[in-house]
Amino acid sequence: MEKNLENKYAVIMAGGVGSRFWPVSRQTFPKQFHDMLGLGQSLLQTTFDRLKQQVPEGNILILTNADYIPLVQEQLSQIPMENIVSEPAMRNTAPCILLAALKIQKKNPDAIMIVAPSDSYIENNTQFQKDLKTAFSFCEEHPQALMTLGIEPDSPNTGFGYIEYLQGDHDVKKVAQFREKPDLETAQSYIDAGNYLWNSGTFIWSVDSVLSAFAKAEPELFQLFEKGMPAYNEAEETEFLAENYEKAKNISIDYAVMERSKDVYTLPVDFGWNDVGTWSSLYSRLAKDENSNALVNASLTSREATGNMIKTRPGKKVIVQGLENYIIVDEDDVLMIMPLSADQDIKEIRNNAIKKYGSNLS
Helix, strand or coil, X not given: CCCCHHHEEEEEECCCCCHXXXXXXXXXXXXXXXXXXXXXXXXXXXXXXXXXXCCCHHHEEEEEEHXXXXXXXXXXXXXXXXXXXXXXXXXXXXXXXXXXXXXXXXXXXXXXXXXXXXXXXXXXXXXXXXXXHHHHHHHHHCCCCEEEEEECCCCCCCCCCEEEECCCCCCCEEEEEEECCXXXXXHHHHHHHCCEEEXXXXXXXXXXXXXXXXXXXXXXXXXXXXXXXXXXXXXXXXXXXXXXXXXXXXXXXXXXXXXXXXCEEEEEECCCEECCCCHHHHXXXXXXXXXXXXXXXXXXXXXXXXXXXXXXXXXXXXXXXXXXXXXXXXXXXXXXXXXXXXXXXXXHHHHHHHHHHCHHHC
């Protein structure tokens, strides 16, 4: 058995709605529970399988909305119910990560944990496992470190936050500062500088280091959750969270801790990462046919149709002529056809559809 394997924990954040992937992603069945890549597994299942290669299954926690607990149970039936942590209210990433860290610390004060979104796509799993091993080892050797995986950028993308790091000879870099999502000109300057990475939203740290950072940077938030320690991992936990969780500050882990702490590091990585945040980002990572059409579950017959993103239920036969660079999504009660370049408008389109046809489309 690998040394200190029992000290490794994982927290998968699976509470989002994914409205930019409407009409597939709905409030009642969001994107992390869908097979968005046509692999025969949901994004959540793929993430779980990736992490269990280095973390014991019993040490993997799923943080999710209370409404999604049945979906998690159905898709990850192998994990115990106590590993599915319900968020009674939506309060961004900091409160749920703080809660998970306290629960893990109560079980194992020596724990090292990775926090990962449930809906990222990683093309090269072998490289991911190598990088994760490096990150775990660094945090074991540097118990006060807060680490994030930084993605080597391949374009001046304006949809991601950036991490500026200090140049050095070591694989792990000291973070200089975090940068907000830039405009195109600023993003290009980051690429040209050569010491900027995309922020993947994946973190590795010891429970002691992240809890110390919370106590220092967000003392009120820390005290709110710390007083629940006697209840965590016990029957009383549900009642405590029902009474207190909604009192938590609505704040991301980046704002609460990462941008306000000193011992922050990043490991530059390149394992074919994509946040699968939009239809165009999904298109960019999928295999294409001879006409550059990306298909998920669909069987396509086409003429003069190129560069399209097509997603249907399994086995759907799709005939397309004369469309170039379009999104075609057939999802139960909604058929959506729109330019791929306009996928940033999907939230507005979704809202308009809900106004016209009713909240069942949300």
